Structures are given as structure tokens and as C-alpha cells.
Amino acid sequence: MQAIDIWRTLPISAVLARIKAITSVSESAGYTAWRQKFFCDRLVLATWAGLLWTIVQGGLLVTFFYFHVQKPGFAEITLICYALAAASVVANLLLQKTRIQRSCSELLFLGLCWSLTGFAQVGQLIIRQQAPEPQYFELNVALFTLIFLTLAALIPVRWKLHAIAQLGVLAFYFALQVASGLGPEEPGLEQVWVVLFQLWVCFICNLGVYLYEHLKRAEIASRQQLQTFVQTVSEDLRIPVVSSLQGLKGLLKQPGEQIVVLRSRLEAMLESGDRQFDLVNSLLDKARSSTRRDSSQRNQIQANGLFTQLANIGLKRIEKASRALGLKELAPSTAIKTNNSTIDYEVWRYQFVIERLRLVWWITFICTATLFIPEYLVGQVNPARVYGQYTYAVILLYLAAWSIFYRSKLGRDRPALLFISFASGIPLISQFFTTILGIVDPDVIVWTIVFLMMATLVPVCWRLHIISQIAVLTGYLLMTAAAGIEFYLTPLSWVWLGWYLFWICCICDITVYTYERLQQNEFDSRRQLRIFLHSVAHDLKTPVLGASLVLRNLLSRPGETLQVPRYVIERMVQGSDRQLHLINSLLEAHISPTQGIVCQCEPIALRAFTQSVIADVEPLLDRNQAVLANLVPADLPPVNVDPLQLWRVFENLMTNALKYNPPGVKLTLKAIVESGMVRCSVQDNGVGISSDLCKQIFDLYSRGAHVRRSPGLGLGLYLCQQIITAHGGKIGVISTPGSGSTFWFTLPLATSRPNKTPLYKLAR
Known part of the structure; x- marks a missing residue:
């Protein structure tokens, strides 16, 4: 009473107040744990990508200096600098396999960023100093933009850490410039434009990372609530x-x-x-x-x-390619497909694309207007730069026209057309004025910043990203052919250009693809x-x-x-x-x-133990007209388990077989010694389980298709997994629809060390 x-x-x-109080603490802890794991996993991926970039880029530059311009001294300097960069990246990768990754992951990230840029800057400076006439040590916009946006795309968390890394790179550049004396006597408008451009790149990177963190924090908070x-x-x-x-x-x-x-x-x-x-x-x-x-x-x-059709093109081929690239863990195959059963994800994606395109428009408009001012002043002094004024002016006019299309009903009903027109229109405008000047080279700086900006700020609909990239490349080839410009680039230049563009597009598309798959999994989890x-x-x-x-x-x-x-x-x-x-x-x-589940383990004889469990469920067997065969050997070595917890596992597996199968099912208990563990199994000849359900049957919120046969919550198998994991074993299921199911799990022998570690510590 x-x-x-x-x-x-x-x-x-009062109940709702308690929920808010508990959630405010646990959601922060949950997000911090997710971010740390995500950061460490992606840091490994970014390190491998950085190693690949260093080796290929260094090899191309060494080949260029040695064979093309025939300067062996420059080739040796480049080789030494990029070899040191590769060695530092390898050392970073080795340190990530130690405990340092968990305690000093931030330092490893900073070391990776500074290694990829620092040695390249030193090599560039030495080459400038050893030139017959010392040249101005300019800011390597292409390298910095590529590294900053690549790291932001692959590791879209901890925006403050990205900002620190970027400031460190820029500070090192200015320090080298001052120490070498190869800087300008007075900063001119061109230098101001370059620095302003690089600061805009940093802003786009950090904004994309911040928005990703904000979105993920809200998702985890919602789920935790x-x-x-x-x-x-x-x-x-x-x-x-x-x-x-x-x-x-x-x-x-x-x-x-x-x-x-x-x-x-x-x-x-x-x-x-x-x-x-x-x-x-x-x-x-x-x-x-x-x-x-x-x-x-x-x-x-x-x-x-169009939006839905483009979202369903070539999915199987991309899944095979992602597994070949080692993306199985980054983009699990259990992600749900885009159809009517996942309308919640389609709603979110539509709204996300519309809102992010508006954000990208504002950023591009302000960035273009900001860069137009110094470009205009430079054009007044240097007539060769007049084309830049026209480029920015036309881009501003195009943005104004695009905003009208964005606000129209046609634009809102066709987000794919909005995306492609924006992502491909701006690079094509810039390329148009480059072609007018008779320059055959693609405007890779504009391509890089637009492609990676779209991948960072609108990381969904990876097929649209690919289509826009192909549209830009096709437009470049058509404009060059229409202008009658001959491709006078050397084979090495073509190799470098192809490698650079392949790297940019690959980073963009893989980043968007993995992000979208993770989002689909998140929505699938919410639906469950x-x-x-x-x-x-x-x-x-x-x-x-x-x-x-x-x-x-x-x-x-x-x-x-x-x-x-x-x-x-x-x-x-x-x-x-x-x-x-x-x-x-x-x-x-x-x-x-x-x-955690703490197991109070003791040696028990499995045959006698299973007989006791069978006696306890005997009334259920009779009620369901089921037959149970206990084939556990009497001479089986004792196992080191918690009797109470193991009782729950056997009872749950047997009662599940009775609940989810028609009357008259046959159950078989087996146990064998395998690889120093005892492998137990509960087999039935019932209706079986589909392959999709087998992959997630031990998840917390997973229930089978026959849940109406039983009033349970579907938590039993999840708890069984917790118990077996706490014992140091594994659990799984082998099933074919129509041929029955076999649930198996492993237990330690009595000679093994007792396990009293809570489950959450084992999971760590």
C-alpha cells in the first residue's frame, strides 16, 4: 500500500523531468564514446590514404624533376622530403596500433596533417633557394586545399582540432617564408587574395565538420532519449x-x-x-x-x-566495390535500401539536401563576392588577370539565377537537378573563361574546392556527386574541343592530372557513400x-x-x-x-x-546441468507436443560457468524454439570440445529464420516475423549474447527457412581462468 x-x-x-535529467548526462557520454571510436577508426583510414598520397605524389614529382626538367638535384631533394613524410606517416600508423591511439589520438591527427604538408613545404623551399634565381616562396594552395578538405571529409569530427591543424600548417609556412627571406617585401593584392582563398577553404572544412558533429550529436541524443x-x-x-x-x-x-x-x-x-x-x-x-x-x-x-531513381542506380556494383576497398565496417551491408519502407530516411534526405544547398549557396555567394574585390583590384594593375573579374562576375550572376530556380516549385520538386546544376555549373563557368584564354589545363583548384565542398556540406546522394563530376569533366572536354585547343600536355602531366582528379573524386564519393550508409543504418535502427x-x-x-x-x-x-x-x-x-x-x-x-553482467563461475558437469533444465521446461514440451533429445556426452569435461546465467541461456533458447515453431517440433541438444572451448548447440527442425534476420537477431530491438505467437519483447536473445560474452564465449545462429535453426555458443572449460569482468569492460 x-x-x-x-x-x-x-x-x-515528474517522469519527464527524470528522463531529461538522465538523458542530459548519458547522451553526452554516449556521444563522446561514439566520437572517440569514430575518430580512431577514421584516423586509420585517413593515415592509409595519406600514405598512398605521399608515395604516389612523391613518385610523380621525382619523375618530373629527374626526367622532364632534368634536374637530378631537385629530384633528390623531393625524394628525401617525401621519404621522410612517408616514414612519419608509417610511424603514425604503427603508433595507432598501440595504446597511444586511445590516449593521444589528437596528437596523432595533428602529426598526420603536419607530416603531409610540412615536409612538402620544406622541399619546396629548398628547391626555391637552389634555383639559379631565388624565387618567391608562394603558398601551396593546391596541396593545402587538398589535405584540409580530405581530412575534413574522412574525419568529420572535432572541428576545433581541424582548425588547430590548419593554423599550424599556415603558421609553419609563414615561419619558413620569414626565415628564408623569400617572402615579398610588402604583401600585394595577389598574396592577399591567396591567403583569403585559403582561409575560405579552412572555413568550409571546419563548417562541414561542425555541422556533421551537430547532426550526429542530435541523432545520438534523440536515440538516447x-x-x-x-x-x-x-x-x-x-x-x-x-x-x-x-x-x-x-x-x-x-x-x-x-x-x-x-x-x-x-x-x-x-x-x-x-x-x-x-x-x-x-x-x-x-x-x-x-x-x-x-x-x-x-x-x-x-x-x-529523378531523385529517387538516381538513388537506386548501380547499388549492387557499388556494394561489391566498397567491400573490395575494405569499407565493409564503415558501411555495413545491413543498411536498409531506399524504398517505401524507409520513407523516414527519404523525408530526412530531401529536407537535408534542400537546406544544405541553401547553406552552400550562401557560402559560395559570400566567398565569391569576397574574392571578387581583390581580384578586381589585381586586374586593374595586371591586365593578364582581367579574366578573373569576368569569371567572378558571371558566377555571381549564375548564383542569382540559381537562387530563383531554387525558390521555384520546379526546383523544390527536383532536388537532384538543383544539386547537379550547382555542383557542375560553377566549375564549368570557371573552365569556360580558362578555355577562352587558350589554356588546356583544367581549373583543378576550382574543381577541388567545389567537389570537396559539396561532399563535406552535402554528404548524401553519392550518385549525384558522381554525375556532377562526370558532367564537369565532359563539359571540359567539349569546350576544349570546340575551341580547337590542342592537348600539348606531356604524358607525365596527364598522369599527374589524372591521379589528382581521381584522388579528389574518389575521396568525395567514398566519403559521401559511407556517410549515407551510416545514416541509413541510423534510420533503420530508429525504425526498429x-x-x-x-x-x-x-x-x-x-x-x-x-x-x-x-x-x-x-x-x-x-x-x-x-x-x-x-x-x-x-x-x-x-x-x-x-x-x-x-x-x-x-x-x-x-x-x-x-x-555489466558479472559471472560467478564454478565448474559444472554439462550433461547433468542440461537434464535439470529439461526437467524444468518439461511442461512446455508436453503442451507443445515437442520431442527433445539430449545428446550432450556424459564424459564431457566440466565447464567454468555461472549456473544461474547459463540456465537462463538454455531455457531461453529452448522456449524460443517452442514459441516460434508449430507444435510437434523436435529439439536436439549437443555439445563438443572445440579449440579449447565447449561448443553447445540447440537445434530444431522448425520453420527456420531468414538470412536478414540472422544478421540482427541478437540486436537489442530485433524481433522476428512470428512475434505474435508470443507476448515476449524479443529481449531474450540479446540477453543471451550478453551472458555468453561475459563468459568469454561467442554465440551465433545457423538457419535456413524451412529447414530449422541451430543456435550455438561456446563456453570455457573448467581449466580456464574464471571470468568475473563486467561485460561493458570486455566490450571495450
Whole structure:
């Protein structure tokens, strides 16, 4: 009764306040853990990419100096500098395999960035000094832009760290310039333009990283809030359920078939049930809110025919290519496809593209207007730079026309056309004026900044990025052919140009592809969570609704004391038991990843142990007309396990086989010694499991297609995985639809060291 009184005074607003308080702490910790893991994983990828770039770029430059301009001294300087850069990158890669990666990952990132740029600057400076006439040591815009945008695309977290790395690179350049005396006596407009351009590149990089972090932080916070909501509601539901269960069991102690109950007690139980019902309905509202929002926007997404078609071109080929490139972990194959079942992702992607294109337009407009001023002043002094004024002026006019198209209904209905016209239009305008001057070289600086800016700020729809890149390359070839310009580039220049463009496009497309796959997985996880919440609410609602109906029927009778049949109380006890079991499973599923499952291990004989479990589930076997064969050998070596936890694993696997298969199923228990572990298996000849479900059947929010056969929450297999992992073993499933399933897991032998480490520490 005391617990019921406490529950009666607890308003729903207090529950929501608790959720907010818990979420504010746990979401920060969850995001920090995700960011650290993501940063370390991507740092490895960026380091390998940097090593590849250093080797190829150094080789091309050495070949250029040695064979093309025939300056062996310059070739030796370049070889030494790039060899030192490659050695530092290799050292960085080796350090990442040690504990230093976790404790000093920021220093490794800074070392990578400064290694890729610092040695190249030193080599460039030495070559300038040894030239017959010392030349001006200019800012290497192409190298800095490439490195900065590549790191921002591959490691889009910790924007402050990116800013520090960029400032360090620029500071080192100015220090070398001052120390060597190869700088200008007075900074001219051209130097101001170059520095301003580089600062804009840094701003775009850091803005893209910041926006990615902001988006990911919001996603993790939203997911954590849903999880915390489930946990908080479950904890608050448990209080009245336990109290009601104790009260009902106390009533059953009365003798006879009729039990005397006070009206006030039934009223308190009914009020408690109503509050439980409100909380269960709040779970349903959480599960249904996103579904209603997605359905209301379905027509808006269906109008984007080109957008949807381009999102489904060549998916299988790209999946094979991503696996060949080692992107299996970065872009898991379990990502959902883009179809009507994932309308929530399509809605988000459409809105994301529209909003980010507006942001890119503003950045490009301000950047172009800012660079136009010094370019105009330079053109007044140097007539050869007049074409730059016209280039920026036409780009500004094009941006104005594009903004009108963006605001039109045609543009909003065709986001793919908006994207391609922007991503390819600006490079083609710049290339047009370059072609007029008779220059055959592509304007790689503009191509680089536009391609990588779009990949950093609009990292979705990778096919659109590829199409825009192909459009720019095709337009360049057509304009050059129409102007009648001969391609006088040397073979080495063509190799370098092809390598540079391939690198830019490859980095852009891989970055966008992996980001989009990660986003699809995130939305798939959210969808599973909503389905899970819906199932939880229905499974909890049934006993609450049944008990409320019974109590209201009893309270309709007159009198202060009521005669209640014993079987009614017994049914209410059974319903409360089921409800308490569901709540406990739900709480344990959310608590175990953070507090860990500690195993109190001891040696046990597996044959005798399984016989005890079989005896416990014998009534279920009889009810389902199932046959169970225990083929565990009696002479099997003892295993070192926690009997209570292992009991739960066997019981869950056997009861699942009975729940999700028709009557008459045959179960087989087996165990063998394999690779120093005991491999146990629970096999059935039932309906089997699809391959897609096998990949995620042990996930927290995964449920099979036959969930209506059982009122469970689908948490059992997740908890089994937690228990087996805490023992130091592994668990899996082998199944074919129509041919039954085999769940297997491994256990340590009794000679192994007992494992008392919580699961969350093992996972680390």
C-alpha cells in the first residue's frame, strides 16, 4: 500500500523531468564514446590514404624533376622530403596500433596533417633557394586545399582540432617564408587574395565538420532519449506492479474459494492500474509519432522521381566495390535500401539536401563576392588577370539565377537537378573563361574546392556527386574541343592530372557513400526502436487492461467489503507476473550494457546441468507436443560457468524454439570440445529464420516475423549474447527457412581462468 501511495503522488511531469535529467548526462557520454571510436577508426583510414598520397605524389614529382626538367638535384631533394613524410606517416600508423591511439589520438591527427604538408613545404623551399634565381616562396594552395578538405571529409569530427591543424600548417609556412627571406617585401593584392582563398577553404572544412558533429550529436541524443524513456517508464511501472502483486498474493493466503477484499484496496489498485495505463499509452505515442509524420510527407517524396531513381542506380556494383576497398565496417551491408519502407530516411534526405544547398549557396555567394574585390583590384594593375573579374562576375550572376530556380516549385520538386546544376555549373563557368584564354589545363583548384565542398556540406546522394563530376569533366572536354585547343600536355602531366582528379573524386564519393550508409543504418535502427516500443506497449497493455476491467467490474458491486472468487485473483496474479517479467527483462536489457553482467563461475558437469533444465521446461514440451533429445556426452569435461546465467541461456533458447515453431517440433541438444572451448548447440527442425534476420537477431530491438505467437519483447536473445560474452564465449545462429535453426555458443572449460569482468569492460 505504501508503494501504491507513492505511485499515486507521482505526476507524469515528474517522469519527464527524470528522463531529461538522465538523458542530459548519458547522451553526452554516449556521444563522446561514439566520437572517440569514430575518430580512431577514421584516423586509420585517413593515415592509409595519406600514405598512398605521399608515395604516389612523391613518385610523380621525382619523375618530373629527374626526367622532364632534368634536374637530378631537385629530384633528390623531393625524394628525401617525401621519404621522410612517408616514414612519419608509417610511424603514425604503427603508433595507432598501440595504446597511444586511445590516449593521444589528437596528437596523432595533428602529426598526420603536419607530416603531409610540412615536409612538402620544406622541399619546396629548398628547391626555391637552389634555383639559379631565388624565387618567391608562394603558398601551396593546391596541396593545402587538398589535405584540409580530405581530412575534413574522412574525419568529420572535432572541428576545433581541424582548425588547430590548419593554423599550424599556415603558421609553419609563414615561419619558413620569414626565415628564408623569400617572402615579398610588402604583401600585394595577389598574396592577399591567396591567403583569403585559403582561409575560405579552412572555413568550409571546419563548417562541414561542425555541422556533421551537430547532426550526429542530435541523432545520438534523440536515440538516447528514447532508450532512457523506455528505461524510466519501466522502472516506474515496476513499483506498482510489484506492490499489486504482493497484495494479490497476500489475498490468496485466505482460505476458501471466496476471498474478502476491502473496496478501498480495490480502488487503490484500480487507480494504480490507470496510471500504468497512461504510461503504456505514452510508449505507444512515442512509437506512433514518427510514423504519422512520415505518412503525412509521403506524397512530397514521391514527386521527386529523378531523385529517387538516381538513388537506386548501380547499388549492387557499388556494394561489391566498397567491400573490395575494405569499407565493409564503415558501411555495413545491413543498411536498409531506399524504398517505401524507409520513407523516414527519404523525408530526412530531401529536407537535408534542400537546406544544405541553401547553406552552400550562401557560402559560395559570400566567398565569391569576397574574392571578387581583390581580384578586381589585381586586374586593374595586371591586365593578364582581367579574366578573373569576368569569371567572378558571371558566377555571381549564375548564383542569382540559381537562387530563383531554387525558390521555384520546379526546383523544390527536383532536388537532384538543383544539386547537379550547382555542383557542375560553377566549375564549368570557371573552365569556360580558362578555355577562352587558350589554356588546356583544367581549373583543378576550382574543381577541388567545389567537389570537396559539396561532399563535406552535402554528404548524401553519392550518385549525384558522381554525375556532377562526370558532367564537369565532359563539359571540359567539349569546350576544349570546340575551341580547337590542342592537348600539348606531356604524358607525365596527364598522369599527374589524372591521379589528382581521381584522388579528389574518389575521396568525395567514398566519403559521401559511407556517410549515407551510416545514416541509413541510423534510420533503420530508429525504425526498429519504434517497432520495439510499439511491441512493448502492446505486451504491457494487455495485463493492465485486463486487470482494470476486472477491478471495475468488481467495484460495480455495492458494499465496503466484496467477495471475490479465488480464480479471479489467481488470474490477476498470473497477469501481474507476466507484466513483471516483461518489465524486468526490459530493465535488464538497458542496464546490462552499462553495469555489466558479472559471472560467478564454478565448474559444472554439462550433461547433468542440461537434464535439470529439461526437467524444468518439461511442461512446455508436453503442451507443445515437442520431442527433445539430449545428446550432450556424459564424459564431457566440466565447464567454468555461472549456473544461474547459463540456465537462463538454455531455457531461453529452448522456449524460443517452442514459441516460434508449430507444435510437434523436435529439439536436439549437443555439445563438443572445440579449440579449447565447449561448443553447445540447440537445434530444431522448425520453420527456420531468414538470412536478414540472422544478421540482427541478437540486436537489442530485433524481433522476428512470428512475434505474435508470443507476448515476449524479443529481449531474450540479446540477453543471451550478453551472458555468453561475459563468459568469454561467442554465440551465433545457423538457419535456413524451412529447414530449422541451430543456435550455438561456446563456453570455457573448467581449466580456464574464471571470468568475473563486467561485460561493458570486455566490450571495450
